[in-house]
Amino acid sequence: MKHAYGGRTVLSIEHLIVAKASIVGLRGPNGSGKSTLLRLLGLIEKPVEGEILFNGQAVEPFSPEGRFRISLLPQEPFLMKRGVFGNVAYGIRIRGDVRDLTGRVHEALSLVGLSGRDFVQRPWYALSGGEAQRVALAARLALRPDVLLLDEPTASVDIPSAERIREAAFKAREEMGTTLVIASHHWQWLYEVCDEVFHLFGGKILGKGRETILFGPWTRFDSGLWGKRFGDQHFIVASRPPSDESAAIVHVGSIEEDNVRVDENDVVLKGTITRINLERNSGRLVATIAVGHQNFIVELTERQTRERTLFPGKDVFVHYCPKKIRWV
Amino acid sequence: MDFLLEGLFQAVQLLIGGDAETYSAVWATLRVSGYSMGCSLMIGVPLGFCLGYFDFRGKKPLRTMVDTLMALPTVFIGLLVYAFLTRNGPLGDFGLLFTLPGIAIGQTILALPVVIGLTAAAVESMDEKLRIALMSLGANRRQLFLSSLWETRQGILAGAIAAYGRVMTEVGISMMVGGNIKWHTRTITTAIALETNKGQFGMGIALGLVLLAIAFCVNVSVSLLRKRN
Numbered sequence: 001m002k003h004a005y006g007g008r009t010v011l012s013i014e015h016l017i018v019a020k021a022s023i024v025g026l027r028g029p030n031g032s033g034k035s036t037l038l039r040l041l042g043l044i045e046k047p048v049e050g051e052i053l054f055n056g057q058a059v060e061p062f063s064p065e066g067r068f069r070i071s072l073l074p075q076e077p078f079l080m081k082r083g084v085f086g087n088v089a090y091g092i093r094i095r096g097d098v099r100d101l102t103g104r105v106h107e108a109l110s111l112v113g114l115s116g117r118d119f120v121q122r123p124w125y126a127l128s129g130g131e132a133q134r135v136a137l138a139a140r141l142a143l144r145p146d147v148l149l150l151d152e153p154t155a156s157v158d159i160p161s162a163e164r165i166r167e168a169a170f171k172a173r174e175e176m177g178t179t180l181v182i183a184s185h186h187w188q189w190l191y192e193v194c195d196e197v198f199h200l201f202g203g204k205i206l207g208k209g210r211e212t213i214l215f216g217p218w219t220r221f222d223s224g225l226w227g228k229r230f231g232d233q234h235f236i237v238a239s240r241p242p243s244d245e246s247a248a249i250v251h252v253g254s255i256e257e258d259n260v261r262v263d264e265n266d267v268v269l270k271g272t273i274t275r276i277n278l279e280r281n282s283g284r285l286v287a288t289i290a291v292g293h294q295n296f297i298v299e300l301t302e303r304q305t306r307e308r309t310l311f312p313g314k315d316v317f318v319h320y321c322p323k324k325i326r327w328v
Numbered sequence: 329m330d331f332l333l334e335g336l337f338q339a340v341q342l343l344i345g346g347d348a349e350t351y352s353a354v355w356a357t358l359r360v361s362g363y364s365m366g367c368s369l370m371i372g373v374p375l376g377f378c379l380g381y382f383d384f385r386g387k388k389p390l391r392t393m394v395d396t397l398m399a400l401p402t403v404f405i406g407l408l409v410y411a412f413l414t415r416n417g418p419l420g421d422f423g424l425l426f427t428l429p430g431i432a433i434g435q436t437i438l439a440l441p442v443v444i445g446l447t448a449a450a451v452e453s454m455d456e457k458l459r460i461a462l463m464s465l466g467a468n469r470r471q472l473f474l475s476s477l478w479e480t481r482q483g484i485l486a487g488a489i490a491a492y493g494r495v496m497t498e499v500g501i502s503m504m505v506g507g508n509i510k511w512h513t514r515t516i517t518t519a520i521a522l523e524t525n526k527g528q529f530g531m532g533i534a535l536g537l538v539l540l541a542i543a544f545c546v547n548v549s550v551s552l553l554r555k556r557n
Contacts (some may be wrong), residue, residue, distance in 0.1 A: 039460070042460075042463075042464060043463070044459075044460050044463050044464070061463065062463075062468055062469055067466040067468065068466040071464045071465070071466075072460065072464045073464070074457060074460055074461070074464075076457060078455065078457040078458070078460075078461050079461075080458070080461065080462075080475070080479055081479055090465050090475075091465035091466050094465070094466060094467055094468075094471050095466060136461070139465060140464065140465070143465070143466065
């Protein structure tokens with residue numbers, strides 16, 4: 001599908017499949033199209049070209065097949081001008097199924113860690129940002145949606161609220177089989193929890209994996225090669241970029257503890273391990289390597305995982321092939 | 329100043345004494361403003377919502393036109409309505425000239441741009457996140473419209489009060505279309521104009537006090553509603 005605002009294409013995706021009950025991550029810089037994609041998947045807007053299928057049926061805004069079953073939680077907390085009870089009960093009421101309304105509202109609030117007794121009568125203006133976002137999530141969980149779309153769910157909230165929001169979302173998946181699609185800048189967390197992570201840039205899906213995307217401006221070095229500096233001592237080299245706005249997709253190979261070239265075409269970068277995560281889907285360990293101020297994600301080999309010789313703070317070497325860098 | 333104080337004293341006497349002529353003007357005003365506000369809200373709020381909510385070609389010029397019509401002089405509206413309702417006019421057969429419904433038509437025309445314009449402004453200032461929230465919770469088109477209206481109720485209420493203020497205090501339409509007929513189409517404002525011309529300040533002041541009291545009651549009710557919301 002394609003989507004545009006004022007004649008300018010902001011999203012162009014050939015195809016995207018989200019499996020039922022999966023957890024899918026969307027990562028990318030600001031303006032990459034993550035929020036637009038979520039609004040389209042959430043049936044808030046209709047793409048100017050193409051279509052969205054839900055359980056095999058074409059859906060669009062106000063489709064009966066999608067209403068109440070697909071729900072979007074936007075980045076900024078927003079509540080209607082009514083009390084907490086009114087906000088959480090709204091979706092249930094308009095659905096027309098008001099059996100045990102109070103019980104369901106209290107249950108939804110408890111999912112996000114809010115006491116029904118303490119919060120249910122509070123007006124919308126008497127909540128902190130974190131509490132408001134939790135109430136907004138509760139309103140969506142009360143509908144027991146098939147799909148929950150979360151746009152930077154923890155960006156605008158305090159740490160305790162962020163934790164509660166994450167727990168509530170994953171609990172929904174475990175207990176209700178809800179499919180989760182999460183857009184976040186916290187890509188390390190995405191790789192930790194998601195079955196798949198799609199990388200967006202310029203409105204396109206560039207891949208799903210651990211590639212690093214580097215943005216301009218690009219520098220021409222004395223050697224005639226082009227590249228980018230990450231601080232004083234570190235830099236990456238590549239062929240000439242198509243334009244200054246081009247982005248480079250770099251796939252970094254395995255981590256080596258010594259400065260050895262795996263391939264003669266490879267260039268070696270020295271960095272420091274800052275974090276090691278367990279990747280949920282594959283069960284593998286991935287390391288975040290800081291090369292200057294740029295982070296790369298690399299999967300540990302089975303041997304490295306078994307031998308446990310790598311740890312945060314350790315200096316290591318990673319390599320990439322300049323010829324294999326893709327420009328977009 | 330003596331004549332003003334004397335007038336004030338007479339006004340109190342007329343009001344307490346339940347003077348029939350005074351209260352006839354009050355009742356006529358309440359009826360005609362009720363009709364005109366009812367019609368202008370029923371027509372104006374949905375139109376204002378559409379004007380503020382949707383994007384379409386010609387929206388800006390239309391918005392400018394509505395804002396311009398808010399300042400229409402009452403005598404001009406009175407003139408137009410008179411021309412339509414007079415016996416030789418296109419609507420002459422309905423016999424609406426010099427009747428309260430006739431005045432209500434004119435006052436509806438007066439109030440409509442205010443209701444439409446201020447409703448549109450309230451809807452335009454509506455947070456886009458509201459639409460996203462309502463749709464995310466499963467609202468269909470009708471529920472989206474009604475819930476959005478409810479969320480912008482303060483702005484719409486402000487528009488209704490502004491329109492009511494214009495309607496209650498206008499003279500031109502009531503005079504030209506109503507004819508200021510005693511016991512029938514004499515409203516508070518036309519009565520004040522007439523009595524002042526006659527030098528009867530007592531009734532003029534009495535009616536002015538009633539007008540103030542009505543405006544006060546409306547604003548107190550609105551304040552209480554706002555507090556409750």
